[in-house]
Amino acid sequence: MHTQDGRGILTPISIRLKKGLFLLIADCMERRRPKNFPPGPLPLPFLGHLLHVDFKQPHRTVEKLAGKYGNIFSLQLGNLTFVIVNGFQLVKEVLVHQGEYFLGRPQIPLMYEIFGPFGLVTSNGHSWKQQRRFALSTLRNFGLGKRSLEERIQEESRYLTDAIEEEKGQPFDPHFKINNAVSNIICSITFGDRFEYHDSHFQKLLRLIDETLYLQGTIWSQLYDSFPTIMKWIPGPHHTIFKNWEKLKSFVKEMIAKHKEDWNPSEPRDFIDCYLKEIAKADADPSFYEENLVFSTLDLFFAGTETTSTTIRWALLYMALYPDIQERVQAEIDAVIGQSRQPAMDDRDNMPYTNAVIHEVQRISNILPLSVPRMATSDTTLAGFYVPKGTVLIPNLTSVLFDKNEWETPHTFNPKHFLEDGQFKKKETFLPFSAGKRGCLGEPLARIELFLFFTVLLQKFTFQAPKDVKLSLKFRTGLTLCPQPYKICALSR
Numbered sequence: 009m010h011t012q013d014g015r016g017i018l019t020p021i022s023i024r025l026k027k028g029l030f031l032l033i034a035d036c037m038e039r040r041r042p043k044n045f046p047p048g049p050l051p052l053p054f055l056g057h058l059l060h061v062d063f064k065q066p067h068r069t070v071e072k073l074a075g076k077y078g079n080i081f082s083l084q085l086g087n088l089t090f091v092i093v094n095g096f097q098l099v100k101e102v103l104v105h106q107g108e109y110f111l112g113r114p115q116i117p118l119m120y121e122i123f124g125p126f127g128l129v130t131s132n133g134h135s136w137k138q139q140r141r142f143a144l145s146t147l148r149n150f151g152l153g154k155r156s157l158e159e160r161i162q163e164e165s166r167y168l169t170d171a172i173e174e175e176k177g178q179p180f181d182p183h184f185k186i187n188n189a190v191s192n193i194i195c196s197i198t199f200g201d202r203f204e205y206h207d208s209h210f211q212k213l214l215r216l217i218d219e220t221l222y223l224q225g226t227i228w229s230q231l232y233d234s235f236p237t238i239m240k241w242i243p244g245p246h247h248t249i250f251k252n253w254e255k256l257k258s259f260v261k262e263m264i265a266k267h268k269e270d271w272n273p274s275e276p277r278d279f280i281d282c283y284l285k286e287i288a289k290a291d292a293d294p295s296f297y298e299e300n301l302v303f304s305t306l307d308l309f310f311a312g313t314e315t316t317s318t319t320i321r322w323a324l325l326y327m328a329l330y331p332d333i334q335e336r337v338q339a340e341i342d343a344v345i346g347q348s349r350q351p352a353m354d355d356r357d358n359m360p361y362t363n364a365v366i367h368e369v370q371r372i373s374n375i376l377p378l379s380v381p382r383m384a385t386s387d388t389t390l391a392g393f394y395v396p397k398g399t400v401l402i403p404n405l406t407s408v409l410f411d412k413n414e415w416e417t418p419h420t421f422n423p424k425h426f427l428e429d430g431q432f433k434k435k436e437t438f439l440p441f442s443a444g445k446r447g448c449l450g451e452p453l454a455r456i457e458l459f460l461f462f463t464v465l466l467q468k469f470t471f472q473a474p475k476d477v478k479l480s481l482k483f484r485t486g487l488t489l490c491p492q493p494y495k496i497c498a499l500s501r
């Protein structure tokens with residue numbers, strides 16, 4: 009290409025043109041769907057369906073498609089083809105009945121760039137099985153150990169209610185106090201320690217997680233997922249995502265290094281100690297090594313922080329917006345627990361109303377509307393369509409949590425959805441944690457946290473809008489649906 013003679017310059021250009029045309033055709037060929045693949049709009053080379061998707065209101069575009077194609081359809085964004093599954097029956101088919109075929113996670117470019125094949129959330133096959141089994145049993149051991157999980161949460165509840173007390177009923181944004189309190193529970197399990205609410209280094213980390221999850225919902229991330237090779241070279245907020253994850257990873261690595269300094273294999277203090285012990289075992293499974301320790305810990309840390317904390321932030325908003333419901337919860341707390349002791353898990357069975365309110369908050373706040381993508385690990389059929397191995401599946405949890413055939417008032421906050429004759433009523437269609445063998449690993453922990461934190465907050469405070477302010481249920485989309493920043497008053501009871 010640097011040759012001086014004219015022909016030398018021309019030839020490469022024409023070759024490049026031909027090559028380009030070839031690639032374009034190859035690209036179109038490659039996108040031809042397999043026979044009997046779930047239907048969807050015709051894919052466009054390169055641009056895919058970006059043109060169909062209105063990013064300010066992606067659900068609008070997709071709703072039209074669902075209307076046209078039904079409960080299962082495919083959608084192509086750049087190089088990625090997704091199959092979206094709607095409605096309880098089909099979602100359950102994917103997660104449970106045919107669960108064995110859908111245990112995989114796809115390599116979506118942005119997520120893959122950050123997490124690779126490591127850890128819990130994005131790993132696959134043997135490594136995933138081993139990491140998940142180990143994480144579950146370790147969480148269980150620390151929950152049932154000497155200092156039970158319940159006590160840890162009760163202790164953290166005292167710190168949290170003290171910190172809220174300091175606001176003296178004035179408007180404040182509860183976001184990072186709740187975030188810190190919730191995060192301390194998973195931190196005490198993984199790192200063996202909690203962090204003070206005034207610890208500026210830790211507060212910075214919490215803000216990094218928050219910012220990163222938010223950026224992962226922006227158009228930059230979607231563009232990256234569609235055109236990773238191009239976007240790598242284009243500046244933009246997607247690079248902040250990579251930088252933030254590096255910082256979070258360094259934090260976890262520091263914690264691991266500290267653990268190694270005073271590690272005593274006969275007395276494991278937390279998840280990291282147990283994992284180090286697992287690596288050191290003579291017959292250790294090869295999937296236990298330091299890089300996997302870093303990512304498993306990081307996964308527990310961020311997955312265990314943001315989701316539960318976001319749910320509690322929604323809960324406080326709903327309580328302030330529905331004062332009658334808040335009063336009924338408080339009446340139940342006063343009758344069952346009173347003011348002189350802390351809420352305990354044994355109280356839950358005697359508190360059907362409070363339990364129903366927590367479930368309804370989770371249903372309506374729908375914080376992971378499209379769950380986490382799955383991948384088919386074998387060829388199979390779904391609703392009569394051919395779904396080959398490697399297909400990316402999106403279980404639409406929104407379509408289950410708002411199904412108008414299942415819920416009396418799907419779009420209205422209504423604890424009666426979970427009550428029958430004054431008793432708590434379980435609903436099969438309550439799927440905010442997804443379901444099956446790859447469903448949320450932290451569900452039992454999250455349920456304990458939600459009950460104890462929510463109950464103690466309403467035992468101690470009444471939540472209401474600041475004077476002359478109208479609280480809004482508007483959400484911010486990122487990796488999770490979370491409330492837009494708000495200020496609220498917590499009046500001591």
Ligand code: HEM
Nearest residue numbers: 128129311312315316380440441442446447448449450454
């Ligand atoms: C209200 C709280 C929570 C909600 C709504 C929630 C929801 C979810 C959902 C929908 C998934 C995807 C599951 C699937 O693919 O089927 C998931 C996965 C996961 N969650 Fe949660 N979660 C919550 C709390 C937690 C907590 C407290 C932890 C920490 C222990 C946690 C750890 C994880 C992990 C590690 C995964 C990946 C599991 C795997 O790929 O095998 N989650 N969660």
Ligand SMILES: *[C@@H]1O[C@H](CO)[C@@H](O)[C@H](O)[C@H]1NC(C)=O
Nearest residue numbers: 067070071074092404406407
């Ligand atoms: C998910 O389900 C909801 C409710 O039925 C619907 O409005 C939305 O468009 C669906 N999203 C996708 C991606 O299919």
